[in-house]
Amino acid sequence: MQVVDLEAEGLRGLNKTLQAQQMATNQTAWEVVNARGAHAIAVGLDAPIEVTVRGSTGYYCAGMNKQAKITVDGSAGPGVAENMMSGLVVIEGDASQYAGATGHGGTLVIKGNASSRCGISMKGIDIVVHGNVGHMSAFMAQSGNLVVCGDAGDALGDSIYEARLFVRGSVKSLGADCIEKEMRPEHLSLLADLLERGGVDAKPEEFRRYGSARQLYNFNIDNAY
């Protein structure tokens, strides 16, 4: 286990070290101490290493992640795992607004609640939230899956494209062009896999599925150039 003291090494020192790890590195386990809410911790990683951050983080932790497994042993500030490409990011506490925004791939697991705009413009990422999500979650979501084990706030899935939304609790309101959809066998098996990967002990049958009604401007071929 490599331990990096963020206060001693500085943010650039930490990120440079983590970003320099190669595919075949022997140093696969890292621990970051003294996070103290700092911004941009462990961003732009591209190696199959495991990083555990002790304490809560500020803006953009684990942004642009590829391959790495990053765990925040605390809560995460705005934009955690923004634009993730692959890998796994686990938040033991809560996540602030726009968690997982624009994520292309990989899995984001939030064990507490996520606040507003969770999964905004998601493009293939899988997000599993053990608690609730705030308003405008999955706004303009294009692809991927958002699983909410608690409740969803206002305007869930506003202007959604092809992402799938699964919610176990209540939905305060659905956004424009977002509707409840039938839960077919393939969705139940997909959800079972997501729940297992997210470490959630829940039955897929307890969830409802939401997605696009495909009625907005972009879905009408007559509007194409």
Added chain:
Amino acid sequence: MLGLPWDVFSGVEMCGIVGLFLKDQALEPELGAMLGDMLITMTDRGPDSAGIAVYGKQDAAKLTLQSADPAQDFAGLAEALGSKLGKTPALVVRDTHAVLTVPKSDLSEARDHVRELRPNIRIMSRGERIEIYKEVGLPSEVASRFDLASMSGTHGIGHTRMATESAVTTMGAHPFSTGADQCLVHNGSLSNHNQLRRKLRREGMEFETQNDTEVAAAYLSWRMDQGASLGDALEQGLHDLDGFYTFLVGTKDGFGVLRDPIACKPAVLAETDQYVAFGSEYRALVSLPGIEAAKVWEPEPATVYFWSH
């Protein structure tokens, strides 16, 4: 970081807010030092100017005065006021500011005399407990100029400003006070402040600047003058104030927090048996005693939070 559309609105930058409400009296001598640490941590969010409102314990009446030429304006002021009021008031100078303490019954008379004797002096606050200090410059410089670390009190709020809606001046710095023992700091921008300022002027409210936050402060003072509680005034503000905001409002007894319904502007609260603390970011709170075990959460949008002694 990636320049995505919501980053623009998310308050990655554009002002930092801190606040501290003490439950444990033993911490009161440390209020200024704790608040100062929190304020300086928020320098990245607002390097243009900084200000603090500190609520002290003594029940006198106080005016916080500010002058661009303190050597000239504060010299002999106490004596000149003394000859008008019949008793020389206490005047404690801190850099460009000075706190004038008078008997409660003399407060409005003293204010009128200050305006007459020293027309260039600005009155930053009035009330039984509030003192406001604000200046242009980095938060660390502002904190040391006023010797914030030496101040004690029951609660306080602070602000680091990145100017968007009006010029970088002392008067454009936060907090804004428009009523006795009331003040407001703000992260965000209001879009209907000009219209609301005209309306409030007709209602008799006075304005010193073109700043949007001053309008929000005046709005809340106006509501409270009409008999609303702070909580009610904030609730009504949800209908009448248009724009992005996280507000932290100080009163004689405590402070309140309100975020607009869209809640783009960040806010973190922490509570322990000893205090309630507010920060634009968790970073502002990390040096507080017992923060590891504190209850830490983000205030819900369009929801009023309030603590009082």
